[in-house]
Amino acid sequence: MFKFLSKMREKKEREMEDTFSKFNDPFKEIKVSTLLEDNMDMCKKSFSDMDVIKFREIKSQKEDSFKAFIVFCGGMVNTDTIGTNIIKPLISCNFAKDNIDIDAILKGTLQVVDFSTTDSFDKIVESVMSGDTVLFIEGCFKAAVLYTKEYSLRAVEEPENEKVIGGPREGFNESLAQNLTQVIRRARTNELKTKILTIGRRTKTEVCVCYFDSLVDKDILKDLLIRLNSIEIDAILDANYITELIGDHRYSHFRTTGYSERPDAIVAKLLEGRIAIFIDGSPMVLTIPYLFIENFQSSEDYYFNFYYSTFARLLRIAAFFLTIMVPAIYIATEAFHQEMLPLQLLIRMAQERQSVPLPAAIETVIMLIVFDVLRETGVRMPSNIGQTLGIVGALVIGDAAVQASLIAAPMIIVVGVTGITSLLVPRLNSPIIFWRFFLLFLSATFGFFGFTIGTSLLFIHISNLTSFGVEQICLDANFSLRNIKDIFVRAPINLMVNRPDSLTSNATRQLEENVNE
Amino acid sequence: MVIIIILVLFVSISIYNWFTLLKSSGTLERIVYFSLTFISFVILILHSFDVKIPSPTNGIKFVIESFFESIKEY
Amino acid sequence: MKNTKKNTVTFREGILSVTLFAYGSSAVMGINLRIEQDAWIAILAAAVITIPFFLIYSRIIVLFREKNLYEISEILLGKIGGKIVSALLTWYCIHLAALVIRNFSEFIQISSMPETPQIPIAIILMLTSAYLASSNMRSVGKWSVVCIFIIFFLMIFTFAASIKHFKIDDILPIMEYPLKKIVMSSILVVSFPYLETVVFLCIGETLKKDCKPHRVHLYSLSLMVIMFLMVFFRNITLLGRKMMEISYYPSYLTARIIEVGGFATRMEGSISLNFLIGGITKIVVCIMAAANGLKSIFNFANYRTMVLPSALFALALSTILYSNTMEMYNFIKYYAIYAMPFQIVIPIILWIAGEIYTRKKNKAPLN
Numbered sequence: 001m002f003k004f005l006s007k008m009r010e011k012k013e014r015e016m017e018d019t020f021s022k023f024n025d026p027f028k029e030i031k032v033s034t035l036l037e038d039n040m041d042m043c044k045k046s047f048s049d050m051d052v053i054k055f056r057e058i059k060s061q062k063e064d065s066f067k068a069f070i071v072f073c074g075g076m077v078n079t080d081t082i083g084t085n086i087i088k089p090l091i092s093c094n095f096a097k098d099n100i101d102i103d104a105i106l107k108g109t110l111q112v113v114d115f116s117t118t119d120s121f122d123k124i125v126e127s128v129m130s131g132d133t134v135l136f137i138e139g140c141f142k143a144a145v146l147y148t149k150e151y152s153l154r155a156v157e158e159p160e161n162e163k164v165i166g167g168p169r170e171g172f173n174e175s176l177a178q179n180l181t182q183v184i185r186r187a188r189t190n191e192l193k194t195k196i197l198t199i200g201r202r203t204k205t206e207v208c209v210c211y212f213d214s215l216v217d218k219d220i221l222k223d224l225l226i227r228l229n230s231i232e233i234d235a236i237l238d239a240n241y242i243t244e245l246i247g248d249h250r251y252s253h254f255r256t257t258g259y260s261e262r263p264d265a266i267v268a269k270l271l272e273g274r275i276a277i278f279i280d281g282s283p284m285v286l287t288i289p290y291l292f293i294e295n296f297q298s299s300e301d302y303y304f305n306f307y308y309s310t311f312a313r314l315l316r317i318a319a320f321f322l323t324i325m326v327p328a329i330y331i332a333t334e335a336f337h338q339e340m341l342p343l344q345l346l347i348r349m350a351q352e353r354q355s356v357p358l359p360a361a362i363e364t365v366i367m368l369i370v371f372d373v374l375r376e377t378g379v380r381m382p383s384n385i386g387q388t389l390g391i392v393g394a395l396v397i398g399d400a401a402v403q404a405s406l407i408a409a410p411m412i413i414v415v416g417v418t419g420i421t422s423l424l425v426p427r428l429n430s431p432i433i434f435w436r437f438f439l440l441f442l443s444a445t446f447g448f449f450g451f452t453i454g455t456s457l458l459f460i461h462i463s464n465l466t467s468f469g470v471e472q473i474c475l476d477a478n479f480s481l482r483n484i485k486d487i488f489v490r491a492p493i494n495l496m497v498n499r500p501d502s503l504t505s506n507a508t509r510q511l512e513e514n515v516n517e
Numbered sequence: 518m519v520i521i522i523i524l525v526l527f528v529s530i531s532i533y534n535w536f537t538l539l540k541s542s543g544t545l546e547r548i549v550y551f552s553l554t555f556i557s558f559v560i561l562i563l564h565s566f567d568v569k570i571p572s573p574t575n576g577i578k579f580v581i582e583s584f585f586e587s588i589k590e591y
Numbered sequence: 592m593k594n595t596k597k598n599t600v601t602f603r604e605g606i607l608s609v610t611l612f613a614y615g616s617s618a619v620m621g622i623n624l625r626i627e628q629d630a631w632i633a634i635l636a637a638a639v640i641t642i643p644f645f646l647i648y649s650r651i652i653v654l655f656r657e658k659n660l661y662e663i664s665e666i667l668l669g670k671i672g673g674k675i676v677s678a679l680l681t682w683y684c685i686h687l688a689a690l691v692i693r694n695f696s697e698f699i700q701i702s703s704m705p706e707t708p709q710i711p712i713a714i715i716l717m718l719t720s721a722y723l724a725s726s727n728m729r730s731v732g733k734w735s736v737v738c739i740f741i742i743f744f745l746m747i748f749t750f751a752a753s754i755k756h757f758k759i760d761d762i763l764p765i766m767e768y769p770l771k772k773i774v775m776s777s778i779l780v781v782s783f784p785y786l787e788t789v790v791f792l793c794i795g796e797t798l799k800k801d802c803k804p805h806r807v808h809l810y811s812l813s814l815m816v817i818m819f820l821m822v823f824f825r826n827i828t829l830l831g832r833k834m835m836e837i838s839y840y841p842s843y844l845t846a847r848i849i850e851v852g853g854f855a856t857r858m859e860g861s862i863s864l865n866f867l868i869g870g871i872t873k874i875v876v877c878i879m880a881a882a883n884g885l886k887s888i889f890n891f892a893n894y895r896t897m898v899l900p901s902a903l904f905a906l907a908l909s910t911i912l913y914s915n916t917m918e919m920y921n922f923i924k925y926y927a928i929y930a931m932p933f934q935i936v937i938p939i940i941l942w943i944a945g946e947i948y949t950r951k952k953n954k955a956p957l958n
Contacts, residue, residue: 518708519708519710519711522710522711522714523710523714526714530899530903534896534899537896543891543892545889545891546889546891546896546897549885549889549897549900550896550897550900553900553901553903553904554899554900554903556904556907557900557903557904557906557907557908558903558907560907560908560910560911561710561906561907561910564710564907564910564911565710570911572911572912572913572914573686573908573911573912574912574913574918574922577925577929578922578925581925581928581929584928585928
């Protein structure tokens, strides 16, 4: 039975693959011909019904037998380059049809920065669609791919999501080349390796794997390249596609890859032995492996005094636990363990609850959802409406609801604390939502017993997490002072002598001499 | 109520493990798995219907008492 | 990819998980020995009795690195003998897991949720343990590191609160009870928490290769003794000897009356958390060991598929074990004798056979 099903599935998969490959590569087998006419026909056929594709025939003024034509995609090319550096020299050249030499033309006549030759139409289509200009010459069995890319991009701006008070303000934009430039500008060494892969059957998105040769763990790099190469998908539109396809735990709420929009943060991660993955068309750059503590680190930590940074980091860690646990603890004490409250508080709470219609657990769920609705609306709104929304939310949900005895006043405090603290750890958004309600459910059914069970499950889940085979929390190592320096505290920079152990084999960051001074 | 909880538990466990068991395709493994699960299911259901099931505790006690008679007094 | 493929724990994690395991259910049950103020003598004497057995356990680990008791017995006692011993040990592990589940569901029902039936409580306890058991030993190591800190924190907190009430009269007169009774009580302590660590031997390849198992065992034994003594002194100080004797859960009762600085009162909620994490550890290790046993009896490739069935079986067993709480307490004295074959006889047989086996094996190439 099972075998039959799996056979069926295999067969179906094979059929799908066949149709894909037929659909995808109709020009795979076709080569460039020596006759210009044939090539022209072939090009017209390939780019049929595509009005953005421009064809331009070229005839030499000096030599009648020289005929050529170029194909490019309008809007993606620099027309100045095409006009002055490609068309103009070709018009004035004097190559005869018989002794045509494409290499000589490319090297001696044309004035483009980068070029290559190809004879497959598959490659030609891809080049044209990515902004290159393709040149066919009568009598040549190869076509030339000339670099003429230019398209409009968003300028380099400060990223909205990772604003800082101190430190550099630059952020990535949607161009792979420019993003790489920003990183290379900060790490001017030939140890920084960049490998470009193409992923996505239809989008043919360029993905760049970037790392420091001397720092990276070769096993992790190999693992990453295997996973990237085994991706079978037709489109990569954002970094999250890659995240979900190469992660260790696809169904976990927790991230197994890091991301940043800030070049300085990416360089810092690279310098700890991590690998960065740039995706063309996405300002998010991924880093692997991802340690759990990175959820609480911010690049700003390193641009401020370490006392303040340590405080801020501890605050973020506390915020994670608070935002998950506060509603559950409230429900557990309120419904099951009233004896734990001081008497005064208990009386006050009983008074408050007396006039409220709903049970506390349902009340909490409703209020938490209302808060999330307000937050979600605030994110999508233009910023000037967002403020109004805040006021309306605070007044209506907070004050008026209590006045009308729809909800109890302590609930406002609980929801307020929960909501505000969740904003401190934006990287943990999805686990927070899930685990908060999960703990709430357990507490509402079993009191503190359920709460303990839920917390245990949370901890077991986190300790099971790995990122590319590296454990996300590694407790035995954390107990040595050497590794604790960048976990709960941010040690002074001169004391951070080592990189995290689990990421790199080359752990020394700076010479010990600096420390002694 | 308890019966519903037990039913939900076993149904969800079977659904969850159907997929994990499919991957590891040992016949013996499946037999052991399902027999153990089935025994526990039967015990739990009978227990929740207040059927008296002989407890291993009594057996152990009986055996030990027949060997060491003095333990009763301790 | 450092040390992730290997399913082993470090030296420190080993100590802590063994300690937490032994602490597990005895914390909630209390060292209830019916010898009142002389219990501390029994705790210490039991530790002394335990040392040789722990050394034997460690020796078995040294003789057969990265093998568990099932595999060892199959090597030493042949296929059929090995399977029989494995089946016995597997039964013991499942039974122990069932006992612990029952202890805890009973405790939670009595202490905080008298109206809730025990089965749902036991179910979520079992599911949590099964989840941790189906992850690897490294997660158990991390789990014990975190839990032992919580437990120690709470214990020191409550101990500090009780210490100002301590009077030397509480533990006087020393040796009020006859020696025979104290020795009997010590044997109970040996079998109930201390030697239950034999279950760790059933998991196999738990310790990293470079750590010395006898050090792990002895360190954790001393930690256990410290913890039990602290619990004992705290309870006897705050409850008095009669009260401690008659209550089912003396530690829980202690937490009820403890008061720190006027604001931290009625801390039984936090204390039950303390018990619970110990109990989960114990169930997890038992279930892992049982699943490993099933794996070697039926020659499976992986123990993970067997985790859930063994957990379910332990759950079912736990419901039919006793008909009431009194019975549970009466069983402790039978348990001491019942557990002896598993805790003492089988390990000693395997140890002696193992020594002979390794001697022979080492000599063989010379001849």
